[in-house]
Structure formats: structure tokens, C-alpha cells
Amino acid sequence: MMIPYFAVLLVLAVYGLHRYWLVYDYFAYSKNLPPAPPPVADWPRVTVQLPIFNERYVIERLVEAVSRFDYPRELLDVQVLDDSTDETCEVARACVERHAAQGMRIVHLHRRNREGYKAGALENGLKTAKGEFVAIFDADFLPEPDFLLRTIPYFMNPQGGGKIGMVQTRWTYLNSDYSLLTNVQTILLDGHFVVEHGARSRRGTFFNFNGTAGVWRRKAIDDAGGWEHDTLTEDTDLSYRSQLKGWRFLYLPQIECASELPVDMNGFKTQQARWAKGL
Secondary structure, three states, rough: HHHHHHHHHHHHHHHHHHHHHHHHHHOOOOOOOOOOOOOOOOOEEEEEEEEEOOOOHHHHHHHHHHHHHOOHHEEEEEEEEEEOOOOOOHHHHHHHHHHHHHHOEEEEEOOOOOOOHHHHHHHHHHHHOOOOEEOOOOOOOOOOOOOOHHHHHHOOOOHHHHHEEEEEEEEEOOOOOOOOHHHHHHHHHHHHHHHHHHHHHOOOOOOOOOOOOOOEEEEHHHHOOOOOOOOHHHHHHHHHHHHHHHOOOEEEEEEEEEEOOOOOHHHHHHHHHHHHHHH
């Protein structure tokens, strides 16, 4: 009976040491912050991908947020990648048509099958994407109008920007004070973003794209072989393949993107189970 006890104790000890190591790196490399990039003379073309699945209550809010991006209209394309099987499809299509009529370069791409799930939707969108850079937002996120103006310059920096394959921004939470559950999730996720991502990025070691609220260089995606369908966490999979190809990632904690947390235990357990299976 003692063997399982000590086995669990060993696992917890190793995990604890790893966390202490990350905290040490976070402070030891506190000065290794990416310098502010110089002003951009020629802005590149950007494709914004919005993968959704049965998100009828939040899709209009997301598209509205993206429509407020302070970025040259002729250089901004938006794709609503819709795998929905309910009335979300009609809601999304009407929303896209309304914004397109107002001059927004936006398309609604609906798939009748969910081959590859989110990775499949992103891959399908890339077939017609024209942007040199690709920003991705899940349905429950609300990027600020200056999101692209603050992230794209890091790719364009003459001093090393050409090797940056992805920049990840920090998540914040609209409903962090909703309940004890959302408060706990906020603490856990802040530990992941502030400490883990911060330490790894400052030290120059590998870390992963979190699936949303980030910007990819299209060439880095293609160079790594694109999105794969054989994993539930396509973001982590592509992240490491891309970095193994020599691309650098940046974590930018000063740039925040608001999101919503699961408010009940069923939603929380579903989310955590998906993350655990993929990792």
C-alpha cells in the first residue's frame, strides 16, 4: 500500500520543483523583455480567423469587436469558420452579410462536416487566406481595437522580427468575479500565463500558442506542416513543430485580450478534460 503513496508523492514533488524552477526563471530573466518595436512603415496584410461551433449567443459580439479593429481596411480580411450544427449558422451568416454590406472584408465559411474539428476549420480557412499574418480568436474572446497595431510591429522589427513565428497575448476574464469557481480559474490561468509563459519566453525556451488571442506568421504555419487533425490540442502540436523548425515565439503580457470562463462545474470539467487529453 505504501508504493502508490510514495509514487504519488514523488510525482507531486517533481511537479513542485518544476513550478519553483519556473518562478526562479521568471525573476532571474526579468530583464529579458522584448524591446518595443519601431514604428511600422508598411503594414502587412492580416487574416483574422474566428473558428466557431454552436456559439449563437456570442458570435455577433465577437464579429463586432473585430469590426472595430484600428487597422487599414484594405489589408484586413476576416473569416468566420463555422462548423455549427444549430441555428448559429444562420445567425453568423446574417451577421457577416450585415458587416460585409458596411464595407468589411469578411466571409462566412460553413462546413457540413467537422473533419479535423477546430484544426480542420483553421486549415480549411488557410486555403483561401491571403494574409501574411493570421490572428485567431475563439468565440468567447473580445480583442481590443488596437490589438493588431500592438502585435504586428513585433514581427516587423528589423532586429530579429523576421524569425518570430507567433506572438501570444495575455488572457483576461470578463466574469472572473462571477463565482468562487471563476475566481479559482482566474488564479490558475494567471499562474500559467504570468509565471509559466513569462518565464519560458524571457528565457528563450519553448512555450505554446494557447489556441486563441495570438497572431501567427503564415510562413511559420506552413513551414511546420500546417494544422494536424490527430490531436485535441492542435495549438500545442503546431507550436512545438514550428519552434523545432527554428521559429521564435514571443509572449506579450502587456497586451491583454478579454475572455469568458466556464461558469459551472460541467463546463469546467469538459474544458479541463479536453486540455488534459491533448497534453
